[in-house]
Amino acid sequence: xxxxxxxxxxxxxxxxxVAMDQGITEQPYWEPVFEGFEKSREWMxxxxxxxxxxxxxDHCTVFDxxxxxxxxxxxxxxxxxxxxxxxxRPVPVVKNHQVLASHIAQSLIxxxxxxxxMNEMEVDHGLTVPMSVMFxxxxxxxxxxxxxxPLCVNVVQYPAPTGNRCYNLGKAIRRxxxxxxxxxxVVIFGTGGMSHQLQYKRAGLINKEWDTKFLDRLTSDPxxxxxxxxxxxxxxxxxxxxxxxMWHVMRGALDDDVEEVHRHYHVPASNTxxxxxxxxxxxxxxxxx
Amino acid sequence: xxxxxxxxxxxxxxxxxxDKGREGYQLNQFCISLRLQKNRDTFGENEEAYLDNYKxxxxxxxxxxxxxxxxxxxLGGNIYYTSKLAAYDGINFQQLAGLMTxxxxxxxxxxxxxxGRSPEGNRYQSEWDEKGDE
Numbered sequence: 001x002x003x004x005x006x007x008x009x010x011x012x013x014x015x016x017x018v019a020m021d022q023g024i025t026e027q028p029y030w031e032p033v034f035e036g037f038e039k040s041r042e043w044m045x046x047x048x049x050x051x052x053x054x055x056x057x058d059h060c061t062v063f064d065x066x067x068x069x070x071x072x073x074x075x076x077x078x079x080x081x082x083x084x085x086x087x088x089r090p091v092p093v094v095k096n097h098q099v100l101a102s103h104i105a106q107s108l109i110x111x112x113x114x115x116x117x118m119n120e121m122e123v124d125h126g127l128t129v130p131m132s133v134m135f136x137x138x139x140x141x142x143x144x145x146x147x148x149x150p151l152c153v154n155v156v157q158y159p160a161p162t163g164n165r166c167y168n169l170g171k172a173i174r175r176x177x178x179x180x181x182x183x184x185x186v187v188i189f190g191t192g193g194m195s196h197q198l199q200y201k202r203a204g205l206i207n208k209e210w211d212t213k214f215l216d217r218l219t220s221d222p223x224x225x226x227x228x229x230x231x232x233x234x235x236x237x238x239x240x241x242x243x244x245x246m247w248h249v250m251r252g253a254l255d256d257d258v259e260e261v262h263r264h265y266h267v268p269a270s271n272t273x274x275x276x277x278x279x280x281x282x283x284x285x286x287x288x289x
Numbered sequence: 290x291x292x293x294x295x296x297x298x299x300x301x302x303x304x305x306x307x308d309k310g311r312e313g314y315q316l317n318q319f320c321i322s323l324r325l326q327k328n329r330d331t332f333g334e335n336e337e338a339y340l341d342n343y344k345x346x347x348x349x350x351x352x353x354x355x356x357x358x359x360x361x362x363x364l365g366g367n368i369y370y371t372s373k374l375a376a377y378d379g380i381n382f383q384q385l386a387g388l389m390t391x392x393x394x395x396x397x398x399x400x401x402x403x404x405g406r407s408p409e410g411n412r413y414q415s416e417w418d419e420k421g422d423e
Contacts, residue, residue, distance in 0.1 A: 016383070029402075060369035065314055085324045123334045156369055158296075158306040195405075199368035200359060202301030203386035204397060205406025231295045235412050239302050268401040270383045278397075281341030 002100065002177045002184035005162040005284040006047060006082045007258070008040075009218065009277040012191045014055060014125040015270035017089055020132050033274055035091075036264025037046050037133045043262060043278060044134045050184040051147045054247045056191045060083070069116035070161050071169065073108070074123075074150035075101045081215035082122035091128050100169035100180055106150065113169055115151075123150060130191045133276075136262050140168060145248040155192065155243045159230055167226035170252020182280065184209045187282045192243025192249030194265075194275035195236070205238040208274050211265065214244065215277055219260050240272075255281040300417040315345040317351070324417040325376045332377070358389050386420035402422020 016033065019025050025034045063069070063083045075183070078095050081088040108115050127150055134144060151173075154160060161169075170188075171173045177186050194214065197205040214237075216227040233242040262278040295305045298327060303309065310317075319340065322328045331341040340350055351359040356378065361371045368385075375385045387397035410416045 027417075056304055060317070060321055060367065060373070061324060065310065068310075082402060083324055083326065085329075085373045089328075097393070099302075156305065156367060157310050158304050187362055197302065197406075198386060200301050200303055200362055200389055202299070202406065202411055203390050203409060204406040205411060207408045208404070210408070221355075224325045234296050234302070234304060235299050239299075239304060266402050271386055271401065275404070276328075 002051075002180040003284075004053070004174055004186045006187050007254045007279045008130075008134065008187060008248060009215075009247045009275065009279075010130045010189060011193055011269070011272060011276065013140045013269040013272045014084070014127045014129065016274070017125050017132055020137060021090055027229075032266050033269050034133075036266060036276060037263055038212055038237060039204045040134055040264070040276065040278060041136050041176035047187055048185060049146045050232050051100060051149060051186045051189040052245070053151065053159050053177070053253070054127055054130065054154060054191070055151045055189060055246045056130065058154050059124055059126060060156060061124035062122050063152070065282070068154050068157050070154045071113065071154075072116040072118050072121075072152040072161040073101060073105050074118050074121050074152070075105055076118060076120050079123040079127070079148075079150060080123055082124045082143075084124050089125065089128050092138050092140060092142050092144050094123060094127065094131070094148045094150070096146060097149060097184075099253050100184070101149045103180050104176040107179060108169075109133070109173055111172045113172050121125055125237050126191060129148040147278075151174045151249070153226055153246050154251070155245065158166045159238060160242050160245050161232070161276075163226040163228050163245050164285060166245045167203065167204050167223070167252035170249040170254075173249070174253040178275050188250045188253045190247035192246050193237070193241055193247055193251065194244060194273040195238050195241045196272035197238030198240050198271050202238070204271060206234050206267050207238070208265070208267065208273065210251045211273055211275055214284065215263060215265070215275060218247065218251055218277060218279065219258055222256075226252070251279070254279055255283060257282045259285065296415045299413060300360045300414045305363050309365050309367070311365075313349075313370075314342045316349045316353070316361065316364065317347065317370040318393050319343040320366065323373045329377055339380060354378075358385060
């Protein structure tokens with residue numbers, strides 16, 4: 001049986017990808033951003049994950065305004081890095097576990113989550129930056145060490161799905177994974193955030209106190225946290241901070257009882273507070289992966 | 290009963306909701322077209338001719354030609370779309386924020402390195418009105 005054993009929360013700032021692609025991660029501005037991912041890369045190796053289920057959003061790259069699915073599941077065999085206006089990132093093509101993805105699609109819809117099925121899709125920095133920070137530098141000729149099932153969430157046009165909906169979707173994803181026969185270790189990523197506002201006269205808003213409470217409550221009060229209204233994200237964490245609803249999908253897919261094994265927080269990367277957390281299901285800890 | 294917009298009292302912020310999405314549709318579709326090199330090349334050859342392909346308002350069209358970044362947002366543009374036009378001009382997100390806030394790149398970058406814009410005094414429009422900000 002396939003199972004979800006751990007979750008990763010992670011910002012996906014495009015400038016982080018640019019810094020890695022340009023090899024400037026040791027510059028004083030970037031060094032503290034990447035330092036916090038060194039332990040994460042070791043942890044990721046130890047997991048020997050077969051599949052990463054990666055929850056992210058497209059930034060008006062692959063999805064234009066003509067069609068805006070709230071939840072779109074990647075069911076294509078592979079996903080190429082997209083040109084976002086300055087050329088595609090020089091990282092490997094992302095390979096799907098296509099049989100698992102189509103199983104999850106069926107299971108979710110019968111579980112009353114009416115997701116959109118993407119049989120062709122490119123992916124932007126929202127997906128590739130978390131892969132890069134967790135797996136380290138890769139060139140176009142390399143391969144990512146595991147397969148990836150992408151779930152793309154609309155957080156650009158208001159309203160994003162509610163935190164409650166995302167949390168419950170996480171539970172449905174877990175049910176789908178656990179009803180898949182192949183013996184697979186799945187790690188789920190929830191990406192985006194943390195506090196940031198990219199637009200207009202309030203751009204640059206950062207709320208460390210709010211972000212810290214959010215990270216704390218992922219372990220201590222995940223259900224209460226998932227009830228956070230949209231207007232609180234927008235006011236307290238900036239207009240683009242609403243991306244953090246995607247972390248609830250990750251949290252919902254884990255056990256109630258999790259242990260925080262790593263946390264990293266740094267301001268700034270470009271306009272954004274970089275937040276990162278690793279949560280393990282307590283009952284899965286120490287088991288041979 | 291109309292849907293309540295409980296986010297309209299956040300200062301210096303546009304929430305890209307269904308109304309904004311409707312208003313900015315042609316503008317945003319133009320912006321996203323620039324993510325492809327062949328379109329960037331065509332736009333570069335003749336901006337006015339390229340813009341004829343999109344049925345945007347005269348004001349939106351002028352704001353594109355003027356690179357009036359805040360005006361683009363006021364007229365229904367969304368930052369992820371308008372950033373494609375900025376990228377075409379070689380402007381990244383942080384530089385764009387320096388322009389939109391009126392702070393300039395160096396002062397904006399320094400604010401971010403110092404921890405960013407505090408939420409204190411920046412949650413409600415009334416707080417900005419008291420300070421005499423817009």
